[in-house]
Structure formats: C-alpha cells, structure tokens
Amino acid sequence: MTINTLSQDGVQRQQMPCLTKMERMIISMQDPDMGIKLRNQRLLITVIPHAMTGLDIVEWLIKKCSISDEEALHVGQLFVKYGYIYPLKEPRNLILKADDSSYRFQTPYYWMSTRWPASELDYAIYLAKKNIRKQGELIEYEKECYNALHKRINHTWDFVVMQAREQLRASKQRRKGDRIVLECQEQAYWLVNRPPVSPEHYKLTTLTKNTIAMISLARNRVKSSICLESYVKYCEQYQPHDPIMQGCLPSNPWITDDIMFWNMNSETVALPTKLRVERWSFSFMELLNDQMGRKEFLTYLEKEFSGTHTQINESIHNPYKQQFLAPGASRWVNIDSKTMEKTLEGLKRPHRFVLDDAQMHIYFLMKKDSYPRYLKSELYKNLLARAIVPQETKKSVFPFMRRQRHSSPSPALATQTAEDDGKAKYSNSNSGTASRL
C-alpha cells in the first residue's frame, strides 16, 4: 500500500516500509471470515461495537503468522505502540495485555505516517478543544504544551480557537456512540504522537534544546569573502594538477588507451614527475599521502636527526607504540613534559587512545618544524630539478597510422565513435597542415 502522494514541496515522501506492513496486517484483521472476533463495548446506555480483547489479538496473531506466544505479544505491542490499536480502559497506558482488556482499531486518518507527521497546529487545536470540553481542566503537561504552543504559533492562535470551536460543533452532529469513539480516537492519536513527559524531563529537554540553540548561535562564523578568497586560492593552486582542467601528460589513458600516465605516477617509480613533486609543497598532508613523498621525507629526517622522528613517523600508522614512551625505553622521543606526564598516566591504565596526545604533539612538531625545513632542503630541490616532465604523445601526421581508439562496448558510444573519429581526423589534418607550415 505504498501509494505516492502528490509531491509536497516537490519531494515524494514514502511511508516507512515497516508501517506499510503493519497497515496490511491491520487490514487483514478486518476480514469478515478470517479476521479478529469483535465484541460490543457496553457503556451505561450506549453500546459501541468493534471492541476486541487483548487475548483475541494475541491468539489471532499466533494463528495467522504461526509464531509463538511471546512473539505474538511483542508484535501486538508494536501495534499498540504505533497507534494502530488503542486500549479502551486505560488510554494512557499504551501496552497490550493478553487478557480481557479491550482494544479498538484506529481510523486510517490517525494512523502513524511518515508522510503526514503530526503537526503543531493540529495539536494546538486538539488542546484547545480539550480545554473547552474540560472547561480549563487540562493535565499538567498538557497545560505546559498548550502555553508553549500559544507562544510558538501565536500568529495563528485565532485560527486555532475558531477551528477548535467549529470542530466541536461538527462532532456534536453525530450520535452519542460515534462521538465517544471520535474522542477516544483523537486522544489515542495524540497520546502516541505527543507522549506525556514528566515535568522534570520536559524541563530538561527544553533546557537542552535551548543550550544547543545558543551554542549554534555562538559558533564561529567566517565571512564569506574570506572563505571565497581561500577557495579561489585553492582552485588556482590545484588547477595545473587537475587532469580535466589542464589535461594530463603524456596523455589521458581513458582516451588514448596509453597507460604511460599511470606508470609514470606509480608509487615505485625511480623518478617522479615534476607536478607530483610540486604537489608535496602544498601541504603536509599531501606529502604524507603520497607514498613516495613519505619515503623522501623519511630519508631527509634520517639524515637530519638520529632516527627517532622517523620511527615515530612509522608509529603514526602503527598501533603498537609501547616501546617508545616508557622511561628507559629502547627508543626515546622528543615530547614536552606535560604530554609525557599525561601519556605515562594513561599507560598505567592503558586504552586505545593513550598515546594519542603524544602522537598529536609529534605530528604538529613535524608539520611546523621539519616539513618547512624539508621543503627548503637540498634533497627536495635536487629532486625537483631532476623530476621529469613527460612529453605529450605526438599525434601521427597520417591519420591511418594513428592508433585506433577503443571505445567501451556501450551502445551509446558506438554512434559517438563514428562522430569522434570524424572530428579527430579533421583536427589532426589541421595540426598536420600547421606542422608542415
């Protein structure tokens, strides 16, 4: 029964699948032959039909789904919890009891729905109606909700009052039994969708909501002009490295089927490309993310220091760092006394994150200190000078000598290749003529 409503705000919302399943079950319970046995509910003078006992529900579930007692009770609980069935004797107690306590089905309009969440306006109207009926004697939490709503949707409060009065007048048109059912239905709906909270809990939730709101207001904001400046800088910096914007040398493997580009940029190549080496100077993370860059950096550090930092670099990716920090350990580490104290504390009761402070300290040390020095070092500069700039593969002058392009066996591209070939030949012949000139 997942029927898509006409889009609201252009968004098609679907009913949650579990709710759809529950709806289907409820409908099968209505079957005149195979459904649940229904009885009459006798109030003093009025008799209202279509009541069932908890035991009936559980038995029906056992028979229909061939499940155990316990499971049937649990499934039945779900129906009550989500408001498809509501109890008649103790409406505020949304529990299914497998005895002779009576329940009734909820009307489809009041079914739990992700497509139609309960709105504040409706709740306000309901409370106003209740206020009229009970002549001002609302329960504590309802009074609080009422006042809160009065503040929040004050601009439509006149509408709330008007609508509450009219809805009451409309229901007066029905006969007594139906009126009682209507009231019970609506009450059950709101008990499910706006469950009563204890006053302390209510205050706590409002307090947390307020603090969250204040925190988000106090959050640091950056001016968009500054943001955009750094964004532009970033784009400018990375543009030569973007294969789509700048094209890639020697050639784009996806187009020419020539994998030289990947080979030249693999992790184990002897000489890196110039672009790659330049990229290491953008940020520390760029350097670390590139396998080759990391190796180079390590070599540099080994040259500079006696090897402690290099080991720590490895340890960033290695969880077993015990050997480093215990006093008298085989390898010492340069961290400040405060961090050392904290870490040693933590080691007494070791947990996963005990070395994180030390790690953080070393990371920043390297970023602020060693990394800039590496970029200024001879090692880096030499590498940059030696780095290769691949040549763009020459397109052969004669079109029929050029390697055929292999397009993927996709029907969409089959027609494209014919076009592409035509275009390429045209541009080739152009460059051909230019080179001849």
Place this chain on the structure above:
Amino acid sequence: KPECCCLSASTGNMDGEEFTMLDALNKVTACYRHLVIALGSTSDSQNLREELKKTRNKAQELAVANRTKLTALLKDKNISKDDRAEYERLWVLFTSSVELLEVDMKRSLEIGQDFPLKVPTRHLIQTGMTGSTTTVAARAMSVQNMKYEADANIDTVDLKELETEIAQVDQMMEEMEMKVQVAPWAVEAKQEAGAELKSTVSVGNSSVGVISICEEEPKETVEGETGLMKVFAGIIFTGVLLIAGILGYLVVNL
C-alpha cells in the same frame, strides 16, 4: 467559569462581511476534516464519498471568494495602519484554513485510494463508528438535508477529480504567496490563551450545534441521548392517556 451564553451575538473581535466569509470557510474546513476522519472506517460509504466531494467543492468556492476579497483589500494602498493589521490577521486566518484544507484533501486522496468501496470484500477498518455523517455534511453545506445523486462508482471517479483539484489548490497557494506579501509571524492574535473558554458564538449558521457547546461534556457512564428520552416520554404519556381514556369509556359503559 464560563457562563452559558449560547445565544449571545458574536463579540467584536471580527465583524463585517469579511469575517462571515472566513467563518464559513472555517466551518466547512472543520466539517471536511471530520468527514475525512471517517474515510476508510465503517462509517465509510458511497454517501460519505459524495459528501466529501460536495464539501470540498464548497470549500474551494469559499476559498476563492475569500482570496479575491482579501487580496483586493490588501492591495489597496489607502487603508489605515490599523485596518491593514486587521486584514493581515484575517489573511493569516485564511491561509491557515486553506493549508488545513489542502492537507486534508491530499490525505483523503490517499485514504480513498487505499480503501475502494466497490470491491468483492471490503476491508474497512472497524473503528466502532457506524453512524452516518450526513448531518455534518448538511452543516457544511448549510442545508437541512443532504441529497444524494451520485453514481455508484463515485469512489473511483471522484479520485481523479480530486487530484486535479489538489493541483489547483496548490497553484492557488503558490500564487497567494507570490502576490500577497504578508509576514505571518508579524501578526498578533487577538485571542489570548484560554480564550476558547469564553463561549462566543457566531451568529446565523446552524443553530443545532450552538447550544451544546456550553454543556458539560457528558461522561461516558452517565446518560444517553436526551432527544430519544423525550420521544420515549412522549410515547409513554400518550399511552397513559389512551389507557385512561379507554378505562373511562369502559367505566362509563359498564
């Protein structure tokens, strides 16, 4: 403590023709919601579907009339500040009503599709409601009795129309938002919290419901329909009179 001032005239928070139209729209919206609640339940029937159709058509007529009137009022540049504030308040009332109506129309489409009537085994939800909704519809249409003249397949045919009407209402609301610049949050309600406890009643329209607002809501365990009781009493009284008459005649003749 509220007094039972059922027959008093409406208090002056709103008056004039604008309010009567808005009041009417409000009433029809409330009735429409009442009818949609019955959809899919054992109160559902061909008649209910027809009532829904007629009620929502009436609601749409009223909505259009209200919109024309209010837009004209709000577009007028020469109104005083107070007047403008008042019309903006009426505008917010109007838009809230139309929003409610729109949601109910969409829901009635959904539930109507889920619960067709002309199927071999109907699976209407047995909610305990078995009475008819004809009086509610009569109230919405401001008639004494509803006349039913629809075809037997109204439950499917009407849904198509409903879809188009929903689209129309959506479009109307969009236009309203574009054309009329009223900030809803800036409007201040005239009614304070708890205002509904003072029983003010609008004049005219269906006196049947008027009196009952001031009554204490009867508790479940107490009494039944007062109307029925009166009829019973009348019958018993007539019966007693008859018996007395017969006895008298017999006494005289024997």
